[in-house]
Amino acid sequence: MKLLTLSFYALLQSTAFAALNPLVIKGSKFFDSKTGNQFYFKGVDYQPRTGASSKIKDPLADTVGCKRDAALFSELGINSVRVYETDYTLNHDTCMKAFEDVGVYVLIDIPTPFSSINREFPFWDTDLLQQYKLKVNAFSGYNNLAGFIIGNEVTNSKSNTPASAFVKASIRDIKTYIKSQKLSIPVGYVDNDDEAIRLSLISYFNCGDDPNARADFYGVNTYRWCGKDATYSSSGYDDMISPFANYSIPVIITEFGCNTVQPRTFKEIESILGPDMENISSGGLVYEFSQEDNNYGLVKVSYGSSDVEKLSDFDTLKNVLSSVSPKGVKMSSYNPSNKVSECPAISDNWRVSTALPPAPSADACSCMMNSLSCSLDSSFSSTDDAQNKALGESASVICGLISCKDVSYDTVKGDYGAFSFCNSTQRSSWILNTNFLNQKGASGACNLENIKTQVISNPKAKSMSECAKILTKISSGDSGTSRDSGKDSTKKSSSKKSFTLNIVSFFAITLITCGIVF
Numbered sequence: 001m002k003l004l005t006l007s008f009y010a011l012l013q014s015t016a017f018a019a020l021n022p023l024v025i026k027g028s029k030f031f032d033s034k035t036g037n038q039f040y041f042k043g044v045d046y047q048p049r050t051g052a053s054s055k056i057k058d059p060l061a062d063t064v065g066c067k068r069d070a071a072l073f074s075e076l077g078i079n080s081v082r083v084y085e086t087d088y089t090l091n092h093d094t095c096m097k098a099f100e101d102v103g104v105y106v107l108i109d110i111p112t113p114f115s116s117i118n119r120e121f122p123f124w125d126t127d128l129l130q131q132y133k134l135k136v137n138a139f140s141g142y143n144n145l146a147g148f149i150i151g152n153e154v155t156n157s158k159s160n161t162p163a164s165a166f167v168k169a170s171i172r173d174i175k176t177y178i179k180s181q182k183l184s185i186p187v188g189y190v191d192n193d194d195e196a197i198r199l200s201l202i203s204y205f206n207c208g209d210d211p212n213a214r215a216d217f218y219g220v221n222t223y224r225w226c227g228k229d230a231t232y233s234s235s236g237y238d239d240m241i242s243p244f245a246n247y248s249i250p251v252i253i254t255e256f257g258c259n260t261v262q263p264r265t266f267k268e269i270e271s272i273l274g275p276d277m278e279n280i281s282s283g284g285l286v287y288e289f290s291q292e293d294n295n296y297g298l299v300k301v302s303y304g305s306s307d308v309e310k311l312s313d314f315d316t317l318k319n320v321l322s323s324v325s326p327k328g329v330k331m332s333s334y335n336p337s338n339k340v341s342e343c344p345a346i347s348d349n350w351r352v353s354t355a356l357p358p359a360p361s362a363d364a365c366s367c368m369m370n371s372l373s374c375s376l377d378s379s380f381s382s383t384d385d386a387q388n389k390a391l392g393e394s395a396s397v398i399c400g401l402i403s404c405k406d407v408s409y410d411t412v413k414g415d416y417g418a419f420s421f422c423n424s425t426q427r428s429s430w431i432l433n434t435n436f437l438n439q440k441g442a443s444g445a446c447n448l449e450n451i452k453t454q455v456i457s458n459p460k461a462k463s464m465s466e467c468a469k470i471l472t473k474i475s476s477g478d479s480g481t482s483r484d485s486g487k488d489s490t491k492k493s494s495s496k497k498s499f500t501l502n503i504v505s506f507f508a509i510t511l512i513t514c515g516i517v518f
């Protein structure tokens, strides 16, 4: 149906711009797949939020706004935008076409504030996998989709490096999904240029034997270059880019444009797209198109309105962009020889082994659920704050007493519980059940204060160890996953402490999924 509509639209539009050619990556560079010319991102970050009222902000569903801004993109001379937050339930045909018509490619961030890997309490679970797939489906049909960004500054300090293990698992599973759809769309990760962890992150996302688990490109959000007097070396841009000199995948400066000194001069663009960096970088995107509370805008616009007020940075950027023209190389004459990175070693600043969390399997989770003798009642609502909080408190008490290993993890040991990818409600039921069995099904052992639970006298199916077997069959077997099943749950109290910590945390993700923290 969608195809029909598109080709019909194409007929009507046959006098408009030729369609943009898909981009491809070879080695550490992007290319136009048809012309073979190297492609550099000359872009802006695009997330107008003023006047947007819906829960999930989606500028690519604002058809008035997109047509307004397509004309401005053309005037600015940009060829790309990055859009952070979009809603896969909405239609994006008009906006994607409006941008394609002015030669603009789009980088789409997959997560939203409502469904993303939480940096403090990370999990990669069946619910998130489903959400991410739906986002891929919503955008994968567009010629001018430049790529997906799977995470933005998820690990942003040395205190939350474990989150990167889950992000990398999400890269593996989303790249696998894209391949299964017979599509070829790059998937990248973006960091926050934090000195203490950046080298580890840069290596981590481009290391390991499984090409599916490595990022296809890497982004850096950097605000080092401030003020008109800064230079390539005084800003530290030389240090920022140097780890990428021998990098085997492309690097994009996904955010730049420090605003502590106003007005901005955007002189860093002469480095990013000029002799200093053109052999290493694939260009960059200025933060950001619209003026918002944080004061980085080029224009003042409002959702659904065609009115525009240009700010002084608009013309400055336009002039700088028109002055640069990176030469690049032809795809056919480029023979990349850079090797994949070495995985970072465990240190105080890096608490992640090379073993990845397993791929979420909804089948294994429903099998596990069917084997329970005690679980949350079906009336439990994961969107009810009070119930979530009460559940979180109970679960942390229980997991202080028994091992909750199978629904928890240890990223340093590379130990991931067999059901750690089940969603928060399912993980909770696992905990209740284990506690219940541990008390030999004593009367009241399934009860929780203020939350309805149920005792199931004839579990529908399979023992939990059989569910773990399903899991072994479907997994690639290369993830270092712990396959311990429920019967082991009372052993190994030595590792209880770290698991307990993580278990307390997994209820926070439920809260976050419900939009309370963000």
Ligand SMILES: *[C@@H]1O[C@H](CO)[C@@H](O)[C@H](O)[C@H]1NC(C)=O
Pocket: 242, 243, 245, 246
């Ligand atoms: C990149 O590789 C070249 C040749 O192997 C080497 O001389 C150079 O030091 C490397 N640069 C970095 C930043 O690793």
Ligand SMILES: *[C@@H]1O[C@H](CO)[C@@H](O)[C@H](O)[C@H]1NC(C)=O
Pocket: 275, 276, 279
């Ligand atoms: C960039 O690459 C071109 C072509 O390979 C080369 O001639 C030039 O010297 C390189 N520039 C720098 C700064 O390394």
Ligand SMILES: *[C@@H]1O[C@H](CO)[C@@H](O)[C@H](O)[C@H]1NC(C)=O
Pocket: 127, 382, 423, 424, 425, 426
């Ligand atoms: C967890 O999975 C079950 C079964 O697929 C589903 O009904 C539920 O909505 C999911 N999410 C949460 C947060 O419970």
